[in-house]
Amino acid sequence: MSLMQALNDKALGLGVPLSAHLDVTYRCNERCEHCYLDHDDHGEMTTAEIKDLLHQLADAGAFFLTLSGGEVLMRRDAFEIIEYARSLMFNVKLKTNAVMIREKEAQRLRALGVEQVQISVYSHRPEVHDAITKLPGSLKRTMAAVRLLRAQGLRVNMANVLMRSNRADTEGVQALARELGAHYTLDPTITPMMDGNTSVLRHRVDSSELSSYFHNPDLVGDVESFCAPPTPVDADVLEGLPCSAGHTSCYISPYGDVYPCVQFPLMCGNVRREKFLDIWQHSPQLNEVRAIRLKHLTTCSGCTHAGSCTRCPGLAYMEGNMRGPSSADCEKSFVRTGIVTAGMMAREARPARASGLVQIQL
Amino acid sequence: MNEKYIARSKAVAARALGGEMMIMSAADSTLFSLSDVATVIWEAADGCTPLSEIVDKHVCAEFDVPADVAYRDAQQLVEDLAVRGILSISSQPVAETERPAPEAP
Numbered sequence: 001m002s003l004m005q006a007l008n009d010k011a012l013g014l015g016v017p018l019s020a021h022l023d024v025t026y027r028c029n030e031r032c033e034h035c036y037l038d039h040d041d042h043g044e045m046t047t048a049e050i051k052d053l054l055h056q057l058a059d060a061g062a063f064f065l066t067l068s069g070g071e072v073l074m075r076r077d078a079f080e081i082i083e084y085a086r087s088l089m090f091n092v093k094l095k096t097n098a099v100m101i102r103e104k105e106a107q108r109l110r111a112l113g114v115e116q117v118q119i120s121v122y123s124h125r126p127e128v129h130d131a132i133t134k135l136p137g138s139l140k141r142t143m144a145a146v147r148l149l150r151a152q153g154l155r156v157n158m159a160n161v162l163m164r165s166n167r168a169d170t171e172g173v174q175a176l177a178r179e180l181g182a183h184y185t186l187d188p189t190i191t192p193m194m195d196g197n198t199s200v201l202r203h204r205v206d207s208s209e210l211s212s213y214f215h216n217p218d219l220v221g222d223v224e225s226f227c228a229p230p231t232p233v234d235a236d237v238l239e240g241l242p243c244s245a246g247h248t249s250c251y252i253s254p255y256g257d258v259y260p261c262v263q264f265p266l267m268c269g270n271v272r273r274e275k276f277l278d279i280w281q282h283s284p285q286l287n288e289v290r291a292i293r294l295k296h297l298t299t300c301s302g303c304t305h306a307g308s309c310t311r312c313p314g315l316a317y318m319e320g321n322m323r324g325p326s327s328a329d330c331e332k333s334f335v336r337t338g339i340v341t342a343g344m345m346a347r348e349a350r351p352a353r354a355s356g357l358v359q360i361q362l
Numbered sequence: 363m364n365e366k367y368i369a370r371s372k373a374v375a376a377r378a379l380g381g382e383m384m385i386m387s388a389a390d391s392t393l394f395s396l397s398d399v400a401t402v403i404w405e406a407a408d409g410c411t412p413l414s415e416i417v418d419k420h421v422c423a424e425f426d427v428p429a430d431v432a433y434r435d436a437q438q439l440v441e442d443l444a445v446r447g448i449l450s451i452s453s454q455p456v457a458e459t460e461r462p463a464p465e466a467p
Binding site for chain 2: 003004006007010011013014016018058061062063086089090091092113114115116153155
């Protein structure tokens with residue numbers, strides 16, 4: 001067992017929120033076509049409120065802190081927040097579009113001991129990247145920042161969200177990452193908007209196309225292992241946890257709302273009204289999430305993929321049932337292995353939904 | 363005896379979890395778990411307290427170890443931690459501006 005796995009197990013046993021994701025703002029200088037956020041400011045936490053929250057998180061045992069947004073650097077106090085987090089000895093990861101990072105900011109991030117900077121890069125071609133972000137010149141500025149951060153010796157992860165509009169450019173972004181010594185990750189997950197609006201899902205690539213990415217060794221490593229048939233599901237698997245959301249990790253919005261995960265919009269409390277630890281330990285919503293084992297999942301517990309599926313309970317929740325399947329993950333499991341999932345069979349067996357038109361027979 | 367002063371590195375992340383100190387280096391993302399004795403020394407590594415005093419006050423007092431053995435082991439330990447960038451060693455107290463933040467929660 002790796003030390004990281006042992007650390008996770010220990011945090012789980014102690015009920016410690018080992019990882020916290022804090023969005024400090026939803027404001028952004030880009031308007032990405034697939035973004036799940038509303039970019040207005042509805043009353044962000046003040047600097048003092050965020051510092052107090054960081055203190056509470058540290059006291060609760062949180063070690064890994066992801067600071068994100070919106071665009072984190074849109075806040076004038078962003079560096080004050082990062083510095084404060086580092087003074088509390090958090091392992092800090094920043095998620096940013098990097099458009100506002102120049103030499104001075106890169107040096108500051110290095111001096112503060114930020115562990116990793118994750119930067120969204122959609123394409124190696126400005127006409128594609130800038131069309132997605134709707135900010136002219138954004139690729140040029142983002143890539144300039146990647147170079148400055150790498151020159152400081154900072155670890156950079158170029159995160160490439162896969163969509164219809166940039167599906168031809170994964171190799172180009174990967175080549176850029178290689179050239180700059182940055183890590184590369186490809187993410188085919190497009191999330192519905194926080195308010196439940198699913199219109200952004202039109203940007204998802206088709207499953208037929210997804211297959212070519214899942215069978216590309218440059219992207220997934222060992223294809224045989226990545227696309228292997230699911231392993232048998234035994235009692236241990238069924239006693240397992242669906243994921244770390246609400247168990248060892250949590251998400252906090254710029255308004256102080258606490259959720260199990262950024263992708264799981266089940267409101268569990270607000271740190272402006274209650275102490276974080278009270279929410280973490282006593283929220284009925286979090287305790288409900290924590291009580292769920294794979295064996296409790298309505299459809300997935302009987303699925304051959306149960307032990308190997310990347311089922312996201314948040315996506316399932318957004319589809320209407322946190323104990324149900326997530327169709328996006330069913331699709332991934334099917335595309336990886338060619339074996340139909342229980343969720344797909346259940347959807348096929350379900351009677352078609354009534355349309356808005358009613359046929360009236362006279 | 364040449365006195366040594368040790369200071370927690372500002373480039374690492376650290377958190378005590380169930381009495382065990384977890385440390386991650388920002389330089390290479392390596393995760394370390396410190397033993398009880400190493401944790402006590404790490405927590406006391408403020409850059410201005412001599413190592414001998416840390417050993418006397420914390421290690422010998424808490425772990426019932428003879429002073430000469432504890433000091434010898436502590437010297438080896440801090441050198442190992444310094445090689446990994448977890449703390450720094452100097453022959454003078456560290457300047458106030460360079461001292462580490464108060465110990466992690």
